[in-house]
Amino acid sequence: MELITGAEILVRCLKEEGVECMFGYPGGAVLHIYDALYAQDDIKHVLVRHEQAALHAADGYARASGKTGVALVTSGPGLTNAVTGIANAYMDSIPLVVFSGQVPTALIGNDAFQEVDAVGITRPCVKHNFLVRDIKQLAETVKKAFYIASTGRPGPVLIDLPKDVTITKAEYHYPKKVKLRSYNPTVKGHAGQIRKAVDLILSAKRPMLYTGGGVILSDGSPELVELTQLLGYPITNTLMGLGAYPATDHQFIGMLGMHGTYEANMAMHECDVLIAIGARFDDRVTGKIDKFCPTAKIVHVDIDPSSISKNVQVDIPIVGSVPSVLRAMISVIRDEKLKPDAEALASWWRQIDEWRDVKSLHYKNSDTVIKPQYVIQKLYQVTEGKAIITSDVGQHQMWAAQYYHFDRPRQWINSGGLGTMGFGLPAAMGAKLAFPDQDVACVTGDGSIQMMLQELSTMKQYHTPVKIVNLNNGYLGMVRQWQEFFYQKRYSMTYLEALPNFVMLAEAYGHVGMRIEKPGDVEGALREAFAMKDRTVFLDFITDQSENVFPMIPSGGGQNEMLLAERDEMVSTHDEGMVLL
Amino acid sequence: MNNNNRHLISILMENEAGALSRVANLFSARGYNIESLTVAPTDDPTLSRLTLVTNGNEQIIEQIVKQLNKLIDVVKLVDLSETDAIERELMLIKTKAVGEQRAEMKRLAEIFDGHILDVTDATYTIELTGRSEKLDNFLNAVEKDAVLEVVRSGTTGIARGQKSLHA
Known part of the structure; x- marks a missing residue:
């Protein structure tokens, strides 16, 4: 019987789980674990410069690859720094297993050096957490953590490890399987509900598919594409769901919600049957709840029962995993040779095409000042629509979502639920580590990038050449936009007066920096940057300071109450007020 | 529909450290009311029985039940107000x-x-x-x-x- 330390047990467990890459930052409480990591080279450990970045990088890695992300931080400040990243993963249901060091069990509760109540602090923002007090429970707890994180509706799981547990010796035994009597997510949808849903879906005159991040998390994109094309119905994706259905396909009518397309929001408002799949009726999607899809019967497929009828009451709920439920729907339709109402559908498409003709994403380009939308369009062209795009949070995020057309799942990586500025750069690093051969670009802004700038150093050390597309307008643009619209242009604390020289900064970290000021130089700069396959390039685009994100549903508005960009020639195609700004 | 009814919810949970805080946290984080809460181990020492009194309309109670079920440590629960108890x-x-x-x-x-x-x-x-x-x-x-x-x-x-x- 071989006795090994808790730290060694942990490392073996990680290998057994197939972990190839993890992110972390050492400290007193995790020294034994770092010593065990030093003794092996199967698992690559990436040393970040701030614990929040470890979480975001593990998160980006998980979103890009579909694997469970792993992070390791020390006790006290290590853990508190990680909390934002944990909450971010929780809001977007990203599978992560996070290990935090803890003071020795004998000192817990004594206000020891670098002690915080890690399980207490993280409880509201994890799917589950554990404090391992007994070495005999370590391996089993790790197994449970990976199982819980990656099944059902995924999410982050934290394991808090007191230092003495990591040095105590025990026999290593990793359970092959884990079964929890209290946790048993439903995968297969109820056949009767599926049947009812299919009948309703096929009876629709004005159907609409509305799908979210759940499709991507469950790898349900192939089934979604098959069902959508079988039905011939229009489809919209949420911010989290972009890429689950190819954006370049005719049936895709754009993102919906606050900054979604006019056609997507109008179709939502007018539809008679709404098929919601792996989406959670977030307030950024629904607008004012009482005005949401007023005429629709709603089918909702979700693996999390608590997502169903939380914000909006639905007519046919189906609890189950997206691919499984959609496969069942497809076979009912195929086996019984059921067909949608072709005539009604044709007239619905004519209506949608009229809304499309409004061209709500049109913007006035300029020869003198760089328009941020133009940068994204060029990024799309230069990368041939194939790059993995991460983003930070703000106007640039919306422009990336609107103008980069994502054709495949896991290509678009952004902080949707929590809206965490600083997410983009470490997430890009994580995505690049998952896919070293793919182009990865981080679309960011002068505000967001400065929240995680230190990671340029990590990116140098681990050689993760990503392209940073900084839409630099000298403002916290999204906040500025709201102040312009709703606070009579009182720009309170949104102008970043003392921006650094990003070119020199990038160079100081050992990367390439480029500053682009003229619209005519945008494409050339992007081409040059992407040609440098093995370098991280910081492209600082000096963009129009006053540009706003359109279209927009102001808070409290209904889906049919969109503001569109200033345009004289714009004609309302719908009698219920389209408000011109 | 909007009647705030009193509900007695009885929960069987894993008898783990922190199980009670998970329930209490859930109620405060989501803004649900707790009128009273009792908890003790059962005849099976690995399980705790937690009984709470809350109030809310049908929709809120449905969410409370779903959110409680979502807690990993919750094994089973029953809304005793819906049965003869x-x-x-x-x-x-x-x-x-x-x-x-x-x-x-x-x-x-x-x-x-x-x-x-x-x-x-x-x-x-x-x-x-x-x-x-x-x-x-x-x-x-x-x-x-x-x-x-x-x-x-x-x-x-x-x-x-x-x-x-x-x-």
Whole structure:
């Protein structure tokens, strides 16, 4: 019987789980674990410069690859720094297993050096957490953590490890399987509900598919594409769901919600049957709840029962995993040779095409000042629509979502639920580590990038050449936009007066920096940057300071109450007020 | 639809450290009410039984039940308000008992099936069990000034009939 330390047990467990890459930052409480990591080279450990970045990088890695992300931080400040990243993963249901060091069990509760109540602090923002007090429970707890994180509706799981547990010796035994009597997510949808849903879906005159991040998390994109094309119905994706259905396909009518397309929001408002799949009726999607899809019967497929009828009451709920439920729907339709109402559908498409003709994403380009939308369009062209795009949070995020057309799942990586500025750069690093051969670009802004700038150093050390597309307008643009619209242009604390020289900064970290000021130089700069396959390039685009994100549903508005960009020639195609700004 | 009804929810949970905080946290984080909450291990020491009283309309109660079920440590739960259930609460009450009050208080305790557990020359300590309303009624019946201290356990309950909640 071989006795090994808790730290060694942990490392073996990680290998057994197939972990190839993890992110972390050492400290007193995790020294034994770092010593065990030093003794092996199967698992690559990436040393970040701030614990929040470890979480975001593990998160980006998980979103890009579909694997469970792993992070390791020390006790006290290590853990508190990680909390934002944990909450971010929780809001977007990203599978992560996070290990935090803890003071020795004998000192817990004594206000020891670098002690915080890690399980207490993280409880509201994890799917589950554990404090391992007994070495005999370590391996089993790790197994449970990976199982819980990656099944059902995924999410982050934290394991808090007191230092003495990591040095105590025990026999290593990793359970092959884990079964929890209290946790048993439903995968297969109820056949009767599926049947009812299919009948309703096929009876629709004005159907609409509305799908979210759940499709991507469950790898349900192939089934979604098959069902959508079988039905011939229009489809919209949420911010989290972009890429689950190819954006370049005719049936895709754009993102919906606050900054979604006019056609997507109008179709939502007018539809008679709404098929919601792996989406959670977030307030950024629904607008004012009482005005949401007023005429629709709603089918909702979700693996999390608590997502169903939380914000909006639905007519046919189906609890189950997206691919499984959609496969069942497809076979009912195929086996019984059921067909949608072709005539009604044709007239619905004519209506949608009229809304499309409004061209709500049109913007006035300029020869003198760089328009941020133009940068994204060029990024799309230069990368041939194939790059993995991460983003930070703000106007640039919306422009990336609107103008980069994502054709495949896991290509678009952004902080949707929590809206965490600083997410983009470490997430890009994580995505690049998952896919070293793919182009990865981080679309960011002068505000967001400065929240995680230190990671340029990590990116140098681990050689993760990503392209940073900084839409630099000298403002916290999204906040500025709201102040312009709703606070009579009182720009309170949104102008970043003392921006650094990003070119020199990038160079100081050992990367390439480029500053682009003229619209005519945008494409050339992007081409040059992407040609440098093995370098991280910081492209600082000096963009129009006053540009706003359109279209927009102001808070409290209904889906049919969109503001569109200033345009004289714009004609309302719908009698219920389209408000011109 | 918007009636705020009282619900008695009984939960079987893993008897793990922090299980109670998970439930309490959930209620405060999502803005649900807790009127009372009781918790203790069951005959199976790996399980705890937690009973809570909350209120809300149908939609809120549905969310509460779903959110509770989503907690990894929750094995099973039942909304006892939806079935025929026995509810009990325990109250310990210390009252003044001087002069005429002594006989009066003793009679009142007897009427409510209470027991006097402790006697001093100036006080009684009375034990009462029953539905919460019964305990309220007792308190209403006792002269306000006579009450020195009240301790209530919160409501717990069990379904009538052959149905039972187990892992």
